[in-house]
Amino acid sequence: MKLHYPFLFSGLGLAVFLAIAAGNPGPDLPDNPVELGELLFKDPILSGDSTVSCASCHKPEFAFADNTAKSMGIGMAHTFRNTPSIVYMTKRTQFFWDGRAPSLEAQAAGPISNPDEMGSSVGLAVSRLQKSDFYRRAFSAVYDEAPDSVLMLQAISDFERSLEAYDSPYDRFLAGDDKAMSESAIRGMILFYRGSTCGIDACHSGPDFSQDSIVSIGVDNPEDLGLFRLTHSKADMGKFKTPSLRNVAVTGPYMHDGSVKTLREVVEFYNDFEKLRKSTAHERVKFPRPSPLTDAEIDDIVEFLKALTDNKYLSQI
Numbered sequence: 359m360k361l362h363y364p365f366l367f368s369g370l371g372l373a374v375f376l377a378i379a380a381g382n383p384g385p386d387l388p389d390n391p392v393e394l395g396e397l398l399f400k401d402p403i404l405s406g407d408s409t410v411s412c413a414s415c416h417k418p419e420f421a422f423a424d425n426t427a428k429s430m431g432i433g434m435a436h437t438f439r440n441t442p443s444i445v446y447m448t449k450r451t452q453f454f455w456d457g458r459a460p461s462l463e464a465q466a467a468g469p470i471s472n473p474d475e476m477g478s479s480v481g482l483a484v485s486r487l488q489k490s491d492f493y494r495r496a497f498s499a500v501y502d503e504a505p506d507s508v509l510m511l512q513a514i515s516d517f518e519r520s521l522e523a524y525d526s527p528y529d530r531f532l533a534g535d536d537k538a539m540s541e542s543a544i545r546g547m548i549l550f551y552r553g554s555t556c557g558i559d560a561c562h563s564g565p566d567f568s569q570d571s572i573v574s575i576g577v578d579n580p581e582d583l584g585l586f587r588l589t590h591s592k593a594d595m596g597k598f599k600t601p602s603l604r605n606v607a608v609t610g611p612y613m614h615d616g617s618v619k620t621l622r623e624v625v626e627f628y629n630d631f632e633k634l635r636k637s638t639a640h641e642r643v644k645f646p647r648p649s650p651l652t653d654a655e656i657d658d659i660v661e662f663l664k665a666l667t668d669n670k671y672l673s674q675i
């Protein structure tokens with residue numbers, strides 16, 4: 359037995375020696391802004407104590423959302439809102455649940471300096487990159503420039519803009535593959551569009567199932583009044599950005615506060631119009647009264663929503 363330890367140590371020592379001899383090259387240098395942005399997105403170097411990255415909350419395996427109601431940021435603080443998915447951002451026109459950022463670049467500065475998320479500042483993050491031999495070489499390889507705030511935010515945003523994929527069962531069905539969606543999902547799709555309650559001209563329309571509108575969604579949470587926090591206009595109470603429904607099956611729990619656990623419960627929530635009517639948020643809810651759905655119809659709609667999951671993201675689970 360005794361002999362094994364010296365062998366083990368000599369093996370490790372050799373590996374360390376070889377790594378040092380090779381100059382400890384670290385990750386490969388990125389070839390383009392998207393690759394650089396991915397490295398930055400996943401690197402805790404941007405947070406105050408180097409423990410939290412964008413990917414700590416926007417987890418690739420959940421379509422870059424999280425599977426908890428509120429995520430954990432720096433110092434085990436919890437976020438104020440549920441972490442949304444950040445795929446299909448290319449066509450979005452406003453960012454955050456209340457749309458307060460006009461571009462991805464402007465958005466990315468927010469979490470870096472938010473004391474409950476990454477607890478740093480754009481200035482501090484950039485100075486860390488400037489001190490890093492690897493990032494100096496990486497920015498030089500991609501932009502022929504030293505790291506600065508504009509390039510850092512641009513690279514992160516370019517990575518986010520690359521997260522687009524249109525190969526879900528629904529896309530394949532639309533492209534003519536009749537077998538791509540189950541019969542239940544097809545029934546669900548017809549119900550989804552029926553009377554424009556959810557899709558077509560309603561909130562979840564267009565190829566990404568989002569109109570980018572900021573509307574009252576009926577969720578009664580006095581702690582978070584949505585757009586009202588910015589405008590202080592009564593008309594904006596309870597208004598939040600309509601998220602895309604693509605990959606929605608893997609991004610629960612749902613709503614801006616993560617208060618609804620499953621996809622079925624979300625559909626049930628909007629189906630129970632009497633309960634919705636009793637909520638104080640009801641006064642502000644403008645969407646049309648849906649015809650009540652049966653249990654089987656709810657199952658079908660949920661199956662349709664599951665058919666919006668792209669294999670590219672499923673395969674990362």
Ligand code: HEC
Nearest residue numbers: 411412415429430431437439440441453454455466469475
């Ligand atoms: C501690 C968790 C956490 C970290 C870290 C984090 N985010 Fe977020 N992200 C959130 C939450 C929560 C929201 C919603 C906040 C709100 O609307 O007020 C959000 C919102 C967003 C949005 C808006 C999506 C939309 O549909 O409008 C984008 C884009 C985004 N984050 C990108 C990033 C980037 C880039 C980083 C790193 C620089 C990052 N996030 C770091 C939790 C996090």
